Amino acid sequence: MAIDVQTPVPVFDGTTISREEFYKQFYTPQKPVVLRGLWKKYPAYTKWTMDFFKQTMGDIEVALYGNRKEDISKTLQKPNAKMRFNEYLNLIEHEPTDLRLFLFPIFKYKPELLNDFGYPDIVKGYIKIPFMFFGPTNSIVRMHQDIDMSNVFLTQFHGKKRVTLFSPDQSELLYRLPFNVHSTVDVDNPDYETYPALNYVKGMSTVLEHGDTLFMPSGYWHHIQYLEGGFGLSVRTVANDWEKIFGGFWNLTFQRTTDNLMRKIHDEKWFIYKKTLAERRALKAMKHFV
Ligand SMILES: O=C(O)CCC(=O)C(=O)O
Structure with a gap:
């Protein structure tokens, strides 16, 4: 049985939505939405293609990461390939x-690309450090929360990808690893024997295509499957409340340092400890349902 992720993420016309409407319906209540065409007014919308990047910066060397099984316990640190x-x-x-x-x-590598887009005024408080993501057909971004707990606006430029989302209040049912923002759960092939709490989670899903911007509120879990090779860009805004802002700071400092250190010292034993703790927390959270 598949996990319940049938609820679709709502889709709005990003070319007409006002800041008031976005705040009222999505940003303040922290609900995900796809804003179709939000970036249509920027040159990047049509200019950024595979060929454009090949021609303008094909020569740079990039570090690439695969979906190695052994990395399930780790945040990816060493690239699998460079080319x-x-x-x-x-x-x-x-x-x-x-x-x-x-x-x-x-x-x-190419600062002039910053002239190809702006920051849509549906929201204030952008952290102006954009990142891009590229991936091949069928590649998987395993389930995680973003470590800084910011609100994310993920715009797709090329190819399609399926995004599955879970609200942060389901973290325990999703077996969140302590000292970490990952889960070992496989959303596509749920193992209900090992992870019985998955019977009680409820997610949402959507397929992003060229020109779609997905708003992922702070702390939302996301799992992504590239249905086609392609790329997107994310920009973020600071979380809406102090608890999440502090949580992000905590994750980036104390939590990450502790996790890295313990991994170095105890490696497998540390991972087993975290998994056991995650399982205990999930069993406790499940008691509200059974
Ligand atoms: O689109 C991707 O490949 C990953 C995006 C992501 O995980 C993020 O923006 O946090």
Whole structure:
């Protein structure tokens, strides 16, 4: 039985939605939405294609990460491969691979790309550090929350990807690993014997295509499957409440340092400890339902 993610993320016309409407319906209540065409007014909307990136910056070297099984316990730190950007773009267009390019600071290599877009005024308080994400068909971004707990606006430029979302209040049922923002749950093939609390989670899903911007409120869990090779860009805003702002700061400092240190010292044992704790917390959370 699949996890209940049938509820579709609502879709709004991003070319007409006003700031008032966005705040009232989505930003203040922290509800996800797809804003179709939000970036239509910017040159990037049509200019940023695979060929554009191949031609303008194909020569740079990029570090790539795959979906290694052993990485389930780790935040990805060591790349699986390095190659020229145009070789990589050809690969994800034409060849089977699982190599992804994520949190790519493309603007460091080519700052003039920043002139190709702006920050839509449906919201205030942007953290103006955009990142790009590239991936091949069938590659998976395993389920996680963003470590800084910011609100995310993820715009798709090329290819389609399915995004599955869960609200942060389901973290325990999703077996959130302590000292971490990941879960070992496989959303596509749920193992209800090992993870019985998954019977009680309820998510949402959507497929993003060219020109769609997905608003993911702070702390939302997301799992992404690239249905086609492609790329997108994310910009973020600071979380809406102090608890989440502090949570993000905590994750980036104390939590991450502790996790890295314990991993170095105890490795597998530390992972087993975190998994056990996550299971205990899930069983406790499940008691509200059974
Ligand atoms: O689109 C992707 O490849 C990953 C996006 C993501 O995980 C994020 O923006 O936090």
